[in-house]
Amino acid sequence: MVDPMIDRSQFWIVVVVLGLATYAIRFSFLGLLGNRALPGWLQRSLRYTAVAVLPALVAPAVLWPPVTGGEPDAARLLAAAVTVMVGLATRQMIIAAVAGVVTLLGVPFLL
Amino acid sequence: MSATRESYLRGVRAALPFAVVIVPFAMLFGLLASEAGLQLYEIMAFSVSVFAGASQFAALHLLQDQAPLLVILATSLAVNLRMLMYSVTLAPHVGAAPLGVRAVMAYLLVDQSFALSVAEYDKRPSMTVQEKIAYFFGAVTPVLPLWMGSTVAGALAGRAIPPEYALDFAVPIAFLAMTAPMIRSWPHALAAGLSVALTLALTVLPYGTGLLVGSTIGMAAGAAFEYWRERRVAAWLIR
Numbered sequence: 001m002v003d004p005m006i007d008r009s010q011f012w013i014v015v016v017v018l019g020l021a022t023y024a025i026r027f028s029f030l031g032l033l034g035n036r037a038l039p040g041w042l043q044r045s046l047r048y049t050a051v052a053v054l055p056a057l058v059a060p061a062v063l064w065p066p067v068t069g070g071e072p073d074a075a076r077l078l079a080a081a082v083t084v085m086v087g088l089a090t091r092q093m094i095i096a097a098v099a100g101v102v103t104l105l106g107v108p109f110l111l
Numbered sequence: 112m113s114a115t116r117e118s119y120l121r122g123v124r125a126a127l128p129f130a131v132v133i134v135p136f137a138m139l140f141g142l143l144a145s146e147a148g149l150q151l152y153e154i155m156a157f158s159v160s161v162f163a164g165a166s167q168f169a170a171l172h173l174l175q176d177q178a179p180l181l182v183i184l185a186t187s188l189a190v191n192l193r194m195l196m197y198s199v200t201l202a203p204h205v206g207a208a209p210l211g212v213r214a215v216m217a218y219l220l221v222d223q224s225f226a227l228s229v230a231e232y233d234k235r236p237s238m239t240v241q242e243k244i245a246y247f248f249g250a251v252t253p254v255l256p257l258w259m260g261s262t263v264a265g266a267l268a269g270r271a272i273p274p275e276y277a278l279d280f281a282v283p284i285a286f287l288a289m290t291a292p293m294i295r296s297w298p299h300a301l302a303a304g305l306s307v308a309l310t311l312a313l314t315v316l317p318y319g320t321g322l323l324v325g326s327t328i329g330m331a332a333g334a335a336f337e338y339w340r341e342r343r344v345a346a347w348l349i350r
Contacts, residue, residue: 006147006174014170014183015153019160021184022191027217029198034206038199041334046196048302048333050165052326053189054290055303056310057169058283063311067279076280083284087291094131097288104280 079104118242122227122249129223133254134261136164139281140171141265146278147175151266158262162255163221165289166190168282185323197225204232205247207240216247224251298340302333 029036038046062080064070083100090096137158144154161167170187178186197220205213227250232243272278294300306329313321 006149007177010180010183011149011153011174013180014174014187015157015160017184018166018170018187021188022161022163022166022194023218025188025191025194026198026220027214028195029202030205030217030220031210031213034202038195041338043196043199044334044337045330046193047337048299048330049189049192049326051290051293051299051303052306052329052333053169053186053322054165054286056306056322056326056329057172057186058286059307059311060314061279061283062287065279076283079280080283080287083287084291087288088294091292093288093292094135096291097135097284100284100288104284 075104075107078107114239115241115245118238119245119249119252122231122246123252124249125227125231126223126250126253129254130257133223133257136285137258137261138265138268139285140164140167141262141267142269142272143168143265143278143281144171144262145266145269146272147171149266151263154262154266155259158259162218162258163191163194164258165286168285172282179317182320182323189323189326194220194225200229201225201247204228204243205240208244212244216244219248219251219255221251221254223254296337298333298337301336302329305329305332 037043062076063072065073065076079100082103083096086099087093087096140158141154144157145151149157157167157171161170166187169190170183173183173186198217201216201220205216208216224247228243228247231246231250232238238246290303294303306326309325309328310322311325313325315321316324
């Protein structure tokens with residue numbers, strides 16, 4: 001993969017805006033809105049933001065890794081599957097990540 | 112020893128085991144950011160300004176893919192929206208504290224300090240506001256320096272590692288390892304599964320917009336499923 005340079009003006013906008021907006025989210029109820037409750041549907045939705053966004057963000061790279069030019073790669077597919085299964089089984093992020101890395105590095109030796 | 116001080120130290124002790132997660136995660140961020148060509152001061156500005164690991168990885172990833180600015184911001188912010196729930200949950204516990212204190216707490220409101228504090232407040236309902244605040248600050252005391260320090264260490268190590276090493280798959284593994292333990296129920300599984308499937312199906316859309324559409328629908332489906340299940344249980348109880 002050719003490493004495209006990160007556009008610096010875009011980078012600094014992200015640093016400032018993401019920083020301020022994240023702080024605004026954290027400060028919202030703690031600082032300003034106090035004991036006001038969120039509507040139930042919103043509260044329910046917020047529980048699902050991270051689980052919806054994080055895996056979808058990396059799913060294309062799992063199926064079509066840019067380094068192989070988009071060809072599915074057995075080691076990466078297996079590593080992703082092992083990471084998810086170990087994470088579900090152990091509920092431990094670190095154990096899941098280690099299992100994934102070991103699979104990623106180990107599979108090319110086995111094939 | 113005063114009860115406040117004791118609460119603070121209890122928070123510190125409870126947070127120490129998180130070092131196992133924070134150190135490699137922050138190092139990986141520093142490493143990838145420096146591989147992406149960012150300077151140390153830029154990487155640190157990023158970590159200090161945002162101080163939310165997952166969204167920093169997401170933003171870095173999309174910046175490298177040269178996604179449109181709005182897509183980068185919307186996606187990374189979506190990752191941080193869960194903190195709105197943290198803010199709502201903590202507000203009744205520490206609302207009586209001075210605004211300045213709450214403003215500092217807001218900056219330090221991360222997954223670890225939130226999860227530990229809420230568990231502790233539940234376990235010890237007799238805690239005073241001072242003790243609750245002390246515990247919260249205790250719980251974030253190891254997190255902040257470990258996150259920043261390990262980011263620097265990773266960034267410095269990144270300069271020493273030749274770019275051809277297969278780091279391309281570190282972020283997918285890190286994100287999947289982070290998400291899998293969060294799948295605690297069928298609605299969570301539906302949200303994650305549907306979001307992934309739709310995002311993959313929508314890769315034809317201009318960069319990153321498929322992800323936004325897919326994850327929004329996934330999130331809504333998870334919430335709707337949870338609502339439907341609760342209503343069904345309620346109907347069953349009334350019967």
